[in-house]
Amino acid sequence: MKLMVLACLASVAVAAPQHLDERDARHIAVLRDDRTDDGQGNYQYEFETENGISKSVVGRPGSAGGNVVEGFYTFTFPDGTVAEVRFTADENGFVAESPLIPETPAHSLQQIQTAEEQRRQGVTWDGQGRRLTR
Structure with missing residues (x-):
């Protein structure tokens, strides 16, 4: 990305x-x-x-x-x-x-990994960045 x-x-x-x-x-x-x-x-x-x-x-x-x-x-x-x-x-x-x-900084890679894990767990967000599902 x-x-x-x-x-x-x-x-x-x-x-x-x-x-x-x-x-x-x-x-x-x-x-x-x-x-x-x-x-x-x-x-x-x-x-x-x-x-x-x-x-x-x-x-x-x-x-x-x-x-x-x-x-x-x-x-x-x-x-x-x-x-x-x-x-x-x-x-x-x-x-x-x-x-x-x-190179991609380590903290950015961590954020990407966190987002991927949340996506696998079914977490969704609205257009303003507020979490919709827990």
């Missing part, structure tokens, strides 16, 4: 519009944009821009009726460091891997 939230935040940060002064605004050229789709749920796309952003994704039908998607994206920090995030998305959810994503 934490990885999904962090990956979403990273994607939003990378995709967020930059509020640039008109003097700093410039067109970023797409160097490569390759796409294939067989119409049966199998697809692939890759693109690369001149400012160091690239993405590569392969998708195929999954066994549970959804899609299985694997890929990676890269971007360059202002200091020139290249960041890479690899990901998969399937019937088990979205999982991102990168040195940019910190």
Whole structure:
């Protein structure tokens, strides 16, 4: 779950519009944009821009009726460091891997284990976080 939230935040940060002064605004050229789709749920796309952003994704039908998607994206920090995030998305959810994503703290793992145990016991909660069942 934490990885999904962090990956979403990273994607939003990378995709967020930059509020640039008109003097700093410039067109970023797409160097490569390759796409294939067989119409049966199998697809692939890759693109690369001149400012160091690239993405590569392969998708195929999954066994549970959804899609299985694997890929990676890269971007360059202002200091020139290249960041890479690899990901998969399937019937088990979205999982991102990168040195940019910190390890899950022990107290968070404990909270997740507690929530799983409560779920197994049938404990339910309302939308405000109040326990409905004992």
